[in-house]
Amino acid sequence: MMTMHQSFWQSYGSEIIILLVGIALISLWAAIRRWRDK
């Protein structure tokens, strides 16, 4: 029997990871632009 925690990650894990990866890439892009514009 799956716990609630396991069920949550099985349902939403991929979306959360994609969203976090997207945010991380955009943050990296913003940081590179800021560093380049200095």
Next chain:
Amino acid sequence: MRRREVPLRGVICLVILLSSALLAHALACGTFIRPDRFIAELFFVSALTYLASKRELEGPRLALLVLLTQSAVHILLGGMSMNTSSMLISHFACGLVSYGAIAYGEEFWFGLRGYISSLISPLFTLPLPASSSISITSVRSQSLFSQWIARRAWALRAPPVATNQRDLQLA
């Protein structure tokens, strides 16, 4: 003028973002669980667009807005159903298209307008005959003529003279 431009630009961004996200979800055969969640989605994306459009929408700021809109449509409207690779590709492709449409849309439409006006404008201009020439002497002489008229006696005359007693009393 400026006050009218900014909300219009925001509304156009909102329409592009929402329609691209809905199209992406529909293209990947995603289901929309409850239509009434569309209002919540609209409020969420409107608030995001309003906050993001305080400064120029471009680069990472616009990319983050696109990412959050695509995610919000998938989570709120779609209920995270159909978590397939086709859904991911569809949202990614439509996100890229919406980014391009917002970032380069104005340049595209202004360029298109310039191109069309350059095509149309020769139809509405009359070519001058080769023998005709425009000289500034006519303009100059007209100017001298108007100066001459202005200096004549009737141009420098006094106001009408009061002729009867009533006018004198009023004066």
